[in-house]
Amino acid sequence: MTKSEKTKLFIIEKAAALFNRKGYNGTSMSDIMEATGLSKGGIYGNFKRDGLDKNGVKDEIAIAAFQHAVEQVYEAIRERTSVIEHTLDKLKAVVYFYRERVLNPPVEGGCPIQNSAIESDDMLPVLREKVQSALAEWERRITRTLEKGIEKGEVKADVDKQEFATLFIGTLEGGILLARAQNSIKPFEVMSKQLLWMIENLSPNK
Numbered sequence: 001m002t003k004s005e006k007t008k009l010f011i012i013e014k015a016a017a018l019f020n021r022k023g024y025n026g027t028s029m030s031d032i033m034e035a036t037g038l039s040k041g042g043i044y045g046n047f048k049r050d051g052l053d054k055n056g057v058k059d060e061i062a063i064a065a066f067q068h069a070v071e072q073v074y075e076a077i078r079e080r081t082s083v084i085e086h087t088l089d090k091l092k093a094v095v096y097f098y099r100e101r102v103l104n105p106p107v108e109g110g111c112p113i114q115n116s117a118i119e120s121d122d123m124l125p126v127l128r129e130k131v132q133s134a135l136a137e138w139e140r141r142i143t144r145t146l147e148k149g150i151e152k153g154e155v156k157a158d159v160d161k162q163e164f165a166t167l168f169i170g171t172l173e174g175g176i177l178l179a180r181a182q183n184s185i186k187p188f189e190v191m192s193k194q195l196l197w198m199i200e201n202l203s204p205n206k
Helices: 003-022 029-036 040-047 054-081 087-101 112-119 125-151 161-182 186-200
Strands: none
Touching: 003 029, 003 040, 003 054, 003 112, 029 040, 029 054, 040 054, 054 087, 054 112, 054 125, 087 125, 087 161, 087 186, 112 125, 112 161, 125 161, 161 186
């Protein structure tokens, strides 16, 4: 990695926590300068492209920061599930991961997908596209996990994979929202019980 690449990654890492905690509109270029200790020129030099004004640079940083934050969460989950063999245990491990981290998330500020989805209305169409892509990737990972489980005989062959993925993500995100709004793990525990029941009922023996 070159010095320029390291500097750019450093900016993205610092900006990821800022955007996730304060939101796009609540984060200014001055905030990024303060967090990184870099001058405006130092930041622009790593992100500015021909034809981009200062808002365009901020957009570019926000998108990179969002993608970095999502990857941080994915990596933490991969580390947790990669050592687990059984399909249902893998899915349960994701639930346990969020239950443990719901009030102490791997990315400061909470779930980046949820935070960005709430803010990325029609005023931020590019960021909304990234949120949609992140959700689609999450759904793909779940459906692929179920496909492998079916192949191994660990999951019912007739399960609606897409429907389950939607319910899984929606229940998790709903639990996260309620837990953080109430600053209590109890709402997530209620939702996680439902998720664990759903996972258990994927077994061919049920």
